[in-house]
Amino acid sequence: MSNVSSTRVAAIAVWALFAMFTFPGPAVAQDLADKPVTFSKDVAPIFQERCQECHHKGSIAPMSLVTYEETRPWAKSIRQRVIERQMPPWHIDKTVGIQKFKNDISLSDEQISTIVRWVDSGALAGNLKDMPAAKQWSDGNEWKGQKELGPPDLIVKSEPYTMPAKRQDLWWRPISNIPITEPRWLRAVEMRPGTLPGRKITHHAVTYLVQDDPDSLAPGTDPALNARAYLMEWAVGKGYDLHGPDAGKLLLPGSQISWDIHLHAVGEEIRDNVEIALWFYPKGQEPKHRTYLTGFQALRGFQTSKAAGGSRNVDIPPNSIASSDNYTVLQKAARLENFQPHMHLRGKAMTVEAILPDGIVQPISYVGRFNFNWMTNYIFDDNAAPVFPKGTVIHVTAVYDNTIANPNNPDPEQWVGFGDRTVDEMGHAWMNVTYLSDEEYNAWAANRKTQQTAAERR
Numbered sequence: 001m002s003n004v005s006s007t008r009v010a011a012i013a014v015w016a017l018f019a020m021f022t023f024p025g026p027a028v029a030q031d032l033a034d035k036p037v038t039f040s041k042d043v044a045p046i047f048q049e050r051c052q053e054c055h056h057k058g059s060i061a062p063m064s065l066v067t068y069e070e071t072r073p074w075a076k077s078i079r080q081r082v083i084e085r086q087m088p089p090w091h092i093d094k095t096v097g098i099q100k101f102k103n104d105i106s107l108s109d110e111q112i113s114t115i116v117r118w119v120d121s122g123a124l125a126g127n128l129k130d131m132p133a134a135k136q137w138s139d140g141n142e143w144k145g146q147k148e149l150g151p152p153d154l155i156v157k158s159e160p161y162t163m164p165a166k167r168q169d170l171w172w173r174p175i176s177n178i179p180i181t182e183p184r185w186l187r188a189v190e191m192r193p194g195t196l197p198g199r200k201i202t203h204h205a206v207t208y209l210v211q212d213d214p215d216s217l218a219p220g221t222d223p224a225l226n227a228r229a230y231l232m233e234w235a236v237g238k239g240y241d242l243h244g245p246d247a248g249k250l251l252l253p254g255s256q257i258s259w260d261i262h263l264h265a266v267g268e269e270i271r272d273n274v275e276i277a278l279w280f281y282p283k284g285q286e287p288k289h290r291t292y293l294t295g296f297q298a299l300r301g302f303q304t305s306k307a308a309g310g311s312r313n314v315d316i317p318p319n320s321i322a323s324s325d326n327y328t329v330l331q332k333a334a335r336l337e338n339f340q341p342h343m344h345l346r347g348k349a350m351t352v353e354a355i356l357p358d359g360i361v362q363p364i365s366y367v368g369r370f371n372f373n374w375m376t377n378y379i380f381d382d383n384a385a386p387v388f389p390k391g392t393v394i395h396v397t398a399v400y401d402n403t404i405a406n407p408n409n410p411d412p413e414q415w416v417g418f419g420d421r422t423v424d425e426m427g428h429a430w431m432n433v434t435y436l437s438d439e440e441y442n443a444w445a446a447n448r449k450t451q452q453t454a455a456e457r458r
């Protein structure tokens, strides 16, 4: 249990408790009497805005929440999922760290309160005339980034693989060419299994960029680690990566994608590929910075090569809660673009905080209700993305729940350690890092100070 930090567990427990009390409480009941809440008038508009994208026929969710008849049987389950902020799948704590995102799909407290009042007052249909006009959904397989970015410029597919009904987890590693004839800067990327059935067997997929270009590795990367440049990481439930306004990844002609696709058998034979959508900056528009996808470890030993004694420690006894943490020093000033926690079935919570060179600890993000089905990517708003000076330490803590209270836990009697299989554990925070020069950092800090002073005067 070398990695367990008890103060950290305590701090997280306090956060979790605090979060419990931020659920809509007494206010819910107050105006119940004078305002009947109905599906047609009050609830359907919220579901259109926040649920139906996934909850319509043919999309990824198990049931449609479009008509009253389809929705009514789920009322109780809906109440619970929205109160616990499990649905929509946006599990980041609303009281800790950065709160402005480019892709926020969460419900407001008021929307939750409306849904709860609707269920508690009998889940009434109301007057059909009050229903908002039905929304048209595309084939259900539109790229998530499409709403914000339009259709992708290029889609590259991996070679497909046939996963038998029964077998151990496996890693499928084909290579694809990227058909470009001139250098292009990437603005956004999204990955996903090619088909809906494919989602069942695809645990995650990592893509590496294979090109002769030392600059595609982050500054300060230890050559002994034989690191490869990440293009993107996808795991169950993840959306897209969207880079900051002046940042991107450079693709060179002749470059290839090396896939690392983790498949697990689900009792039926499924053949599928994984595909990646690429959105480019317009030709001639070169972003000033490269951005580097980085897995900030919550396990010790990853930053040192195995030869130098690096090991990957996580130790989770049966029927217990455990945690692991680790520190990464930023070699240059940097802006963090997003946060996506990655853990396996025992994953419970993840904290990311920055320890500034002067010792001040600044919380970045806390996901207190991690759910293995949803590796949601929280993309910070341009104005909210945190910027840190060189030498800042990023501290990531992962908490694992190997008890029966964790609904995703296949067997709380098992000891769990590090490994790549879904039943093994790991913990890291995926973040796109855009490095800045010290001058750029100083200019940013001076600008922020002016803004803060102006805000204080107001």
Ligand code: HEC
Residues within 6 Å of the ligand: 046, 047, 050, 051, 052, 053, 054, 055, 060, 061, 062, 065, 074, 077, 078, 079, 081, 082, 087, 088, 089, 105, 107, 373
């Ligand atoms: C990004 C896609 C997505 C969005 C948005 C979304 N859901 Fe879901 N929902 C799913 C998927 C997939 C599942 C099944 C997996 C799971 O339970 O996590 C699910 C499961 C559920 C369940 C549990 C069903 C059961 O088997 O008991 C409920 C209830 C639910 N969603 C309600 C909602 C409501 C209400 C909203 C909007 C306020 C919403 N969801 C938004 C994708 C989504």
